[in-house]
Amino acid sequence: MKETEVYDYIIVGAGAAGLMLGSAMALDPYFSSKKILLLDPDPKDKNDRSWCFWSKEEKEAEPWQALQPHYWSHIGVSYQNHIVDHTIAPYRYTLVEAAPFYALMKKRLSAAPQISLKQEAVSQVQERSLGLMAVSTEARTYLSRQVFDSRFNYKPLLQQQQYPVLQQHFIGWFVKSNKAVFNSQQAVFMDFSVPQKGNTRFMYLLPSSPTEALVEYTLFSPTRLQTKEYEKAIEDYLSNLGLGTNDYEVQRTETGSIPMSCYPFEQENHAHYLKIGTAGGWSKPSTGYTFQNSHKKIQALIPYLKTGKPLHKFHKRNRFWWYDRILLRVLSQDNSQGKPIFEGLFKKRSAPLILKFLAEDTHFLQELYIMSAAPLWRFTKAFFRVMAQSFLPSRNKK
Template sequence: MRPAKKWMEQYDYIIIGAGASGLMLADALGKDTFFSNKGILLLDKASKDTNDRTWCFWEEGEGQFDDIVSKTWNHIYFGGKEFSKRFKTAPYSYKMIMGIDFYKAYLKRLKAYPNISFRKEGVSEVVDYGNRVLVSTDKNQYSALKVFNSIFDYKMATHQKKYPVLQQHFVGWRVKTGLPVFNADQATYMDFSIPQKGHTRFMYVLPFSKTEALVEYTLFSKDLLPKEEYEKVLRDYLNNDIGCDNFEIVDTEQGSIPMTCYDFSEHHTHNIRYIGTAGGWAKPSTGYTFMSSSKKVPVLVEYLKTGNPLDQLSYKNRFWYYDLLFLDVLAENNDKGHYVFETLFKNRDPQLIFKFLDEETSFLEDLNYVLGCPKLPFIKALLRRIFRDENPRKSTL
């Protein structure tokens, strides 16, 4: 073991990354009396004092994050090539949380837990030595019994060929317009009216008022685009579809979320567990991670109490297989995405879609959902998957 740079501080648990999953986990450990005598260290290279992202999710009624929700919508709009409709979402609401509001609230909570420390340090290496885990940062070295790591690299998933790896990549502009062009109570969930160009491409609009909104150009595909291509489509959409040629860009955001059913299990060890996007917590078929993390954190905390090795915990369920077939469809024919979603929204209400994507449906509701999708692409994907799994040497993606 390499010598410490200055000293070797020892902890029971170290959480790497103060994003959604890291902060949720730290808070869950802090408020559970089972861990009151455990030393916990949270590390992040950033001080988390800027609004670097937004999270959106749908939820039925009131929820645990309502005190930091900055905006809700009670209607969504779906736009397709042949079918478009405005839907009421009740009893669901579509909710948005600003990153800075989440960070402030959760970092404030952590200050109330005497056994939790937060330090601004970038992590360079994490090694499991069997009885302890060594964490090296740009300033110090630490050891812990267990480490939860949220640092993600696409190479974690792209080194294999068994499961497709797509990206949900986007560039968004928060704009202010000179004229009232937005419906403040309607979120554009997906608008496929834009050119698809062989991929799954749609616009996503979150209005804050009649004159202010976040407008995002989003793709489900393997590769990113040049930044100027995202920006051109955004400008064209605002000009031609929204009907606004006079607007001010007040903020921007961009990102890429992995869409894959690769379960990341080979990266876990007895004492290291990857969490968040790095742990496969992003919903494979949608990229939504926030609520997925909020559901997985309590399971992880209860499992931690058992003392069993961290790499033996599995979150896999039947929805994993549904997501796998959907991603197989997109990987084989990426231009079919708009057709899949348009058929689904034409045949099924958004309430069932939300419930299914939240993995809260019964098996009969699953069947109802599946029958609302186009049949042929998924039958073909199922047959390819069966053949691929039975003949791994012939597998190609």
């Protein structure tokens, strides 16, 4: 039996959230005397995803400058099957690739001798006694009083009924075409001109040049499709742009399913254990955006850890959680409502204000102004349903 190793902090999963946390610890002198372990079976050396978010010029994109992000200052959103262009200053829509992100984070970790990154899969995390957590892999058991866990599992979400669960699911193709058909000045945020088939379906298009783009067929819906259905939708979309299947090459693909739910992910947390990243509910329930939110959470978590307070007290629920819950209630009652809701919103309100709202940076009056652009009756009904579910005795929770 191998000797047990003891750490001050163990981070399970070295994906976006785990690496952001490990790297923030590597850069902060407070943690230079702490022993820190990251565990992940994956070597994190593939360009397996691209992350987008909107950042205010300079300030918010700055932590990612070294990754050479791609920026767009305009976004497109469809309205009645045509793309409407929106300028988004003071924001820029920003894309960073996973491979350089993983490489940069790992470089920071390896420059910090107190941090180890091991390629092992965690099979179990258990509280032993007096807050001592045992993190087991096939190789051995590691001990720590502070464990951060980014392993995500859909199962508990799907086993409950109180909180609707949608998925943001998609397949994206990075295409290179022999014709200049893309407008590289504009990131197409949501193009609902594709057949909706009773769901919320849209195309997401990120052109990096007139001949290169990420084309992603995306749904906000309860269940995933067969791979060929996403692919057919992308082919049809490219065909409408004037590209036959011989006119482009698919250089890379990405696929994903991000949970969209107000499920209380935090309920598994306790004084010595904190779920982080998507597993911790850091994916915005109404949009699936996670990357920038994880960055903000880590920025708050680092000073919080220095206070020595119990980990589960870190989580705070805000009013945006309630807004998201109402929207998700509407979309799960009638999944075809995404197109009119999102198109209507971008038609009636300015894109920078909507992005500010989605980034949870607005104040209450701005939120009322935004919400007054939504279909009143549907949202009022959903509001009362959510209230009844939350505050009436459980026999009424249907």
